Amino acid sequence: MTRGLFNPKPLVFDKCDFKNCKITTDMQQLSTSEAVIFLHDSFSSLPKKPNGQVWIFATLESPYFTINRFKTDQLKRKFNWTMSYRKDSEGFSPYALLRKHVQSPVKNYTSIYLNKTKNVAWVVSRCRTPSKREAYVKELSKYIDVDIYGKCGKPCSFKEDCKTHLSETHRFYLSFENSLCKDYMSEKILRIYNNNINFLPIVRGAPNAGDYLPQKTFISTSDFESPRKLAAFLHMLGSNETRYISYLKEKDKYFDTVNGCLRVGICDICHRLNYRKQYSKTINLTKWLWENQCHMPNDIHT
Incomplete structure (x- = not known):
């Protein structure tokens, strides 16, 4: 019952x-x-x-x-x-179970990469959180451009397709959870594995995110000592067409099958x-x- x-x-x-x-x-x-x-x-x-x-x-x-x-x-x-x-x-x-496509999507990855003119996007509605993600983003913004949308930022004119449209112009997306707890990975991370979304997730949440997410499909803040060092890596990856596309292709091999x-x-x-x-x-x-x-x-x- x-x-x-x-x-x-x-x-x-x-x-x-x-x-x-x-x-x-x-x-x-x-x-x-x-x-x-x-x-x-x-x-x-x-x-x-x-x-x-x-x-x-x-x-x-x-x-x-x-x-x-x-x-x-x-x-x-x-x-x-x-x-x-x-x-x-x-x-x-789990919020989602990532499965591997039988055949990877066919995309013009060079065109996708060349159309991007901005670095980091974030859509967020809860502005104060136990994870202090808002403080992390404030510090990160000192070293790389971060466009914030939602209740804690500016309105997204694309509404339901906001992330899809932002991924056309931005290289990365902040998939930041409200809590830093084991196994806690919500749609903030897993929906970025929709193949219509063409940017890379920056993950901040479960310390064991690697148990759920395939390697070389995401960037984890836990791999960097500070927001400044993360920003330096993002500048490097975002300016390297070959390496950036390799991450995006790897991400596109997977899809979300549950949706929370x-x-x-x-x-x-x-x-x-x-x-x-x-x-x-x-x-x-x-x-x-x-x-x-x-x-x-x-x-x-x-």
């Missing part, structure tokens, strides 16, 4: 190892369901938990934007499993329900959210 999670109608289990699970949002079945999935912002209080029922905590947000939704005492010894972007979740639901949806992990949940005795546990959710997960930036000084 789900509560405030997603529309169950398109969810089927025909591609799962086990096909005997069913999802419902019928609240009349809350006390009789074998398991209940709670989205992190779908409840202000918890119902009485029947004996033997599995409670699953689901979120695609980082701990910074999850923990302030409810009281801490609600989280102690209530939940059994988790469903999130984290690899250690019982229902692993919790239902990806539903097969994992169904599997565990069929073997639930092997996965029996109760978790301290506050500890699970925070322990060894997030860090503050160490490459900027504010």
